[in-house]
Amino acid sequence: MALSRDDVERIAHLARITVDEAGIDRVLEELTGIFGLIERMQAVDTAGIEPMSHAQDVVLRVREDRVTETDQHALFQSIAPRVDAGLYLVPKVIE
């Protein structure tokens, strides 16, 4: 598998990270090296092996449906970049 400049631009967009024109070639070269390492695991025969997502094979805990958190929005919003009237401010998304 060979990564292309288009791949880098596509994943940078998906990851919401600006990569400038000059940076694309550098990122491409680095990722190509890393995928060269990753490819060593692709030839392994894993037929019939269950994917392992957790070390202990535990089932996800569920909790009682009751209120446990108190309202701390003033504290949490005190560290936000921009807030007004209890709302997080971002650039306009609807005209």
Added chain:
Amino acid sequence: MHDLTLTQLSAEIAAKRASSVEVVTHFIKRINALNRKYNAYITVDEERSLAQARAADARIAAGAAAPLTGVPIAHKDIFCARGWRTTCGSKMLADFVAPYDAHVIERFNAAGAVIVGKTNMDEFAMGSSSETSHFGPVRNPWNLETVPGGSSGGSAAAVAARLAPAATGTDTGGSIRQPAALAGVSGIKPTYGVVSRYGMIAFASSLDQGGAFARTAEDLALLMNAMAGFDARDSTSLEREPEEYARELGRPLAGLRVGLPAEFFAEGVAPDVARAVEGAVAKFKAMGCEPIEVHLPNMALSVPVYYVLAPAEASSNLARYDGVRYGYRAGGYNDLIDMYKKTRAEGFGAEVKRRILIGTYVLSHGYYDAYYIQAQKVRRLIARDFRDAFTKCDVIMGPTSPTTAFRLGEKAGDPVQMYLSDIFTIAVNLAGLPGMSIPCGFDAKGLPVGLQIIGNYFSEAQMLNVAHHYQQATDWHTRAPSGIDL
């Protein structure tokens, strides 16, 4: 005072031979004088620390002290501590003051321990050298031109340079054990799920595990007693009875079966490292342990598997840094998407962006099965290798790192070489097993070598006993680097 171990210091304070205020003042004085040399701490807040120390002294005076009451402990800057700047080594969180405490911090606070500062680290714990921090690289106290390992390099360096008697760390692929080895201190990564991840800034959630650094195994048992335990706020925290981690420290080692994986003693291990580790194995044999050859045939696959799974989980975890609710936001932007993209391009460093891009790619449409699912399957093969090995032995030993500390900048330009420095530690995280590193000698340049001890699930108390007996019979762990005096 700073030459005392955590256990000794705690006894001094409990016996009122030293007050917490005196001890904390002593360490802060050392940090203020020496930190510019090591860059081990990102944040020190003398007033906050002294307020905790005064409260600890009052608690001791009232006769309500616990084993860690009044002792200073450094925390990796990945643990949120209310009111403390918590940066995770990143520009993205350079001004983030945590509005709540991590479970680990709550536990230490409840024990009456004092936060003596927040330690430097690779950005978002992604690195093996502590060079990717937004706050500059950490320097290894044994040789300032070398790295202390990473990602918890600030914690390891702080303990090595006697700027704290103990420190917390996290280990996703070796980030406690490898810096413990390179900086010549003792470190433990518990079984996955034993220490709560609540308030520990997430990197790769199926692998991240909190742990600790100190100078001795006995000290680590004390720290484990405080840190371990169920926490409902971490969905992967395990519900288990509390343990006394020092309970086995007196048990003799005779008859202990020590597994030596052939893969740990193959080519690629520096000769001085191999010699020191073989010397340690001989010591265990002299103590009545039985060496047994075991095999971990899929070991070499652990690095490629890790560099699919960890970036995949990181790309998802780090999606939260969008410049909206907290953290850095770019200065100028045209619209919402542009704000996200510029915020993340400017707020994250090169290694973090690299891993987010890898993770985004392996999770993207058309590649998910070939990379992510395949990696999870090979992960199971690696875990099975350990399961099979532990039918033949009680603990596994080998080098923690294939080399001693490398030079600053030596691997910074070559991600693949940097990733391969964790070849002996990553498999342990993939399997979710507990692991330790303890000092077992020095190379020809005077740099410390670490012995890795890997245990079966939940065998921390046994591993600590194994390490403790070695430390009773050797003095590697008592050596201090030169240049740490004021």
